[in-house]
Amino acid sequence: DVKVTQSSRYLVKRTGEKVFLECVQDMDHENMFWYRQDPGLGLRLIYFSYDVKMKEKGDIPEGYSVSREKKERFSLILESASTNQTSMYLCASRDSGAPLHFGNGTRLTVT
């Protein structure tokens, strides 16, 4: 079974803090993704990566950056957290043409 692990289930951070969300997959997948999910807005793609050190912007990249130094790990960085970044963050991975697999999510609250 594919396992996508997000390091934290819940996080509370203060406005202006730098926040790191970590995601690890154990199936050697090429592609990894970060989404956020908000009531009424559904899932929106922030960034994805198709290889080590490669990244592409999704639909809402503003205020975020990503890092993929190793194939199994994809990090989402909030450079200066703001209250409008309070959300559920979901990491996913897949091989090309194969099913998308999600982690359990990180619920981030920025106060």
Place this chain on the structure above:
Amino acid sequence: KQEVTQIPAALSVPEGENLVLNCSFTDSAIYNLQWFRQDPGKGLTSLLLIQSSQREQTSGRLNASLDKSSGRSTLYIAASQPGDSATYLCAVSSGKYNFNKFYFGSGTKLNVKP
């Protein structure tokens, strides 16, 4: 831009009923379509993936069909159980140069009453 719609937004049925969830999409040039379930506060669990060349996929009590020409997919759940209660989302992978671009519907929230 691809738009994915799921109707109904919510559905409540008694245990044992067979039911159909609907997903429609505006651009038929898709690579594949995937159905997920999401339990409250959790991530999405993959149920079925249908490639663009396929018409249907089955897994246990679940059957998903795909009609690309009409831009529609259905998820059929046989003999529903209270444990099936969750939100069901469909997502299509499309985009001229980017098969990693997934577009999600807003989901159907299913409640199966004992």
